Amino acid sequence: MTEYQTILVERRGRVGIITLNRPKALNALNSELMNEVVGVVKEFDVDDAIGAIVITGSEKAFAAGADIKEMSTKTYAEVANQQFFGAWDELARTRTPIVAAVTGYALGGGCELAMLCDFIIAGDNAVFGQPEINLGVIPGIGGSQRLTRAVGKAKAMDMILTGRNMKVEEAERAGLVSRVFPKEEALAKAIEIAEVIASKSLIASALAKEAVNRAFESGLTEGVRAERGLFYSTFATDDQTEGMAAFVEKRDPIFTHR
């Protein structure tokens, strides 16, 4: 069993759960935590026994941002030469779906980590924001790009330039959050949702995720062309044969992720 300093890791059936666990710092994302989260996500991602991943924090804070104490004395040369925050980009390359279960503060890097996941399930006390401007910096883990794509230019500019927070009602209205539950239930609901995802063909869910991400990253014609190719490739899988045979035979499919 690997020992972790900043996270808790659990396998529940086909769902891998990562809980950020630096309660005294409201789960501020330091380098150790980044490396632990990214390392576990990469392990889960190549494990057939895991069909979905949940990343969560505590009821008070999903994560209150990158660790300001760790960053405060860094110079330009250090952050640039060390490619500071660079490892987080790995999360965007995973094939396995990742659900963020957010309660409490998701600020700065915390909001960015939630947005690096495939979608966000929130508790009714969730608060989102990109307050970096108050520290004399700007978002550095993709926030200026993913928030703008999620909520549009007007709200993204408003939040990133003023540093104001967005409560969960506004975040849901704006499309940042997919579903909201009472804060005590949000994690359990996110795990239930991840279990639904994990019950499908892992190959199909990875291709579906890739297709939706094309909508995020490319134009319509290119995206539709990519989708068609990904759709065709599902016909090379045992899970397509099984899924369609099960429908015709009026039974539940047994996916083998092949």
Ligand code: CAA
């Ligand atoms: N980094 C380091 N430590 C942090 C932290 C952070 N981002 N956020 C909170 N903490 C620490 C506090 O320093 C405090 O530690 P001490 O007890 O040792 O003083 C502890 O967590 C509890 O925090 P507070 O006492 O401030 O708790 P609160 O309930 O009064 O306030 C809060 C909560 C409003 C979230 C407040 O902690 C806060 O504003 N945090 C910073 C939010 C922020 O600016 N995030 C952006 C960081 S920059 C970034 O993320 C860059 C990027 O693009 C990636």
